[in-house]
Amino acid sequence: MRYVSTRSAAPGKPFSDILLEGLSADGGLYLPESYPQVSAETLGRWRTLLAEQGYAALAFEIVRLFVDDIDEADLRAIVERAYEPGKFIDPGVVPVTELSGGLWLAHLSNGPTAAFKDMAMQLLGELFEYELERRGQSINIVGATSGDTGSSAEYALLGKPAVRVFMLSPKGRMTPFQQAQMFSIDDPGIVNIAVDGVFDDCQDIVKQLNSDPEFKSAHRLGAVNSINWARLMAQIVYYFAAWLQVSDGEPASFAVPSGNFGNIAAGHIAREMGLPIHRLILATNENNVLEEFFRTGAYRVRDANETLATSSPSMDISKASNFERFVFDLLGRDPGRTAELFGERLPQDRAFDLADSDEFRGQVERFGFVSGASTHADRLAEISRVYDEDRVVIDPHTADGVHVARESGVEGPIIVLETALPVKFSDTIVEAIGMVPPLPARFEDLMDLPRHVIDAPNDAAAVRAIIEERAGV
Template structure:
């Protein structure tokens, strides 16, 4: 398996080099040169596998045996030994049509743990094997930062700096990041929004001299290994249902702001998993909904919402889908992205929009609707959703037919977003690990939204 860039100006490379590159050196995103096809017979074989063994099978199509099998097996099993449920991502049935895949059983109670526990261990493995110092730089709208820090804190040869928007994440998200005291961790709280943080990160990764001088590596969803790790739970969810009943295609409703979690589903579908609809759920920051429904990709006004991890206007993974939408024409992708940088929008014609409609449906869920869903399902089913998952459920109600089975991704434990839960007069019991955070000292540096200030912080930390 070779890895290439969506913009076509990077030489082909292998799995580990693609992992270390993160953002492609031409400013594009790393993708596999071909998407492997999984036969129906192979899918049936995989139904009985544990989560860990399923991941090993899927990764075998992408790693080129660059990691010896026993080493990869140890990385996978070690990564999920920290999860509170032996199934890693247990599936819960709500009613005849609706299932919830709980992705929040990792150390930080959010779906990002599923990929980032593995990626943290993989970075440590590569650092040791290549005798390299690895400096991880990332931006977060809340959950990625905590999961990434938890994945690499205290590990020799690795340092991590995470940017998050100042006072625009939930209190628990902030505490999970900023109560970590390890010397290899730096938290920067930026006076801006997530898009400001992400733009700064992309500019620094695009500065090849700076990137190479400080050995910068990416851990958020611009890194393809994060995308690949997330495909595993699509397969796993499907198999859990298929083992109980005869099913054809299954819908997935996915809360997403950066297009990464749902692009993993697109990848799984292209590999051969029988997915019906990929339902893209977002909030008032609905650039992705407008793209799917209207064929216009253009940032709107920023909104602070009850589901802050989706308070994103520019979706980092959109370019990966753009590559396939344009029939793998890297030159055209580069042209479109350059035009987007100068004009601030991309418009798609009827032919493209028809293709998009075959791949996705979308719903931007408003704040009160999100709260209503939380209240309704708590009352009717005794199941408490976090606000992001509630957006996914609202989108399921709109777009999944009464005779269709749908899996909604529960992307976070409700305790991470009690500010929203409290608005519907529900008192929840916090897990002990979260309760303890409120008594800990915080370690963070608040900075202006200024690239030079950021560079100075990084030069001091990574020196």
């Protein structure tokens, strides 16, 4: 299996190289040269495997399709450490719950930080540790978070001596619980940087630093954001796990709360691999850049002052990093056209329009996408409705997915991907149902811990200086 950039026709690279590289030197994102195919017979075998041996066994079977430069015994051990049932509140790792109205809820937030990001970060942390030890190297991870990626990455990489983490977050834009999860970590290997801007500003700084080859090489920069292919690879697994628990072989749809397009990009790849997905239902909040594209063909990045602060803050994003991967497939995997759109037109015009292209008219339907958006009132209504009808408390991001799923008109079973435990968004839950969500025992003292964070201006040079001062290499 080789991996190619979305922006160049250069020869493919092996998995272990792109794992550490993260973002391609040409600014593009890595994807497999082709997606492995899964047959109905294989799906039947995996159904039995999941039921009898658990999530880690299924994850190994899927991950091995994408990784052929790590010994299989070592890879199995890596995957088993990542998905050891004791790390998760539910030993099933990704259980599913049937809701009313033909919906199912895939519980992805049972991990160490109560967010779906743990499903990928736990594997990424183990892969980093293995590969760095194999090469005798160390790495500085530079990432950006709108809420949950930061804590998931930091807890997955905490205590790994060859890794230092620099995590950028938008100052004042996360919930108090999310801030506490990150800023309470007191370890020299974890450096939290609160940037005076929005998430897109943080993400832009990360990309600027990664686009400087000398700086990237000198400080061995790596990525844990979903620009890193290994994140998407890990996320593909739970689409298969959820489908195998819900469907007896017939297609099912997935409703996916979407901000940075990583979560639903994994679903797109699972569908391309042969998983019987009827529709991929993309759900956004008031920051509806992605919804607008699938509705109109126009992709328009918003300025910081147009990016709204909402009650589903992890989706307050207007520049979706992983969207480039989908457009690459949409354009027939043409790296020249993809580079023109994302490397030239988007930075200059902050927009492009594919409405009149043959690819948009024909391919979006072929790829199974539909889209919708929700408002704060919609989210409150869905949280209340699901609690009243099903006695299940969902967080506001998951409520985005539930609302859009109900409004989509898509027939057949719909699996909504949960994004976080509701405790992370207590104020919204109280507003919706008048009840403080339950607090898992592992977080009882979290809010009382001291904070460790560096404030920084919205300036790549300032962040560069912090990395130069504190980098582990």
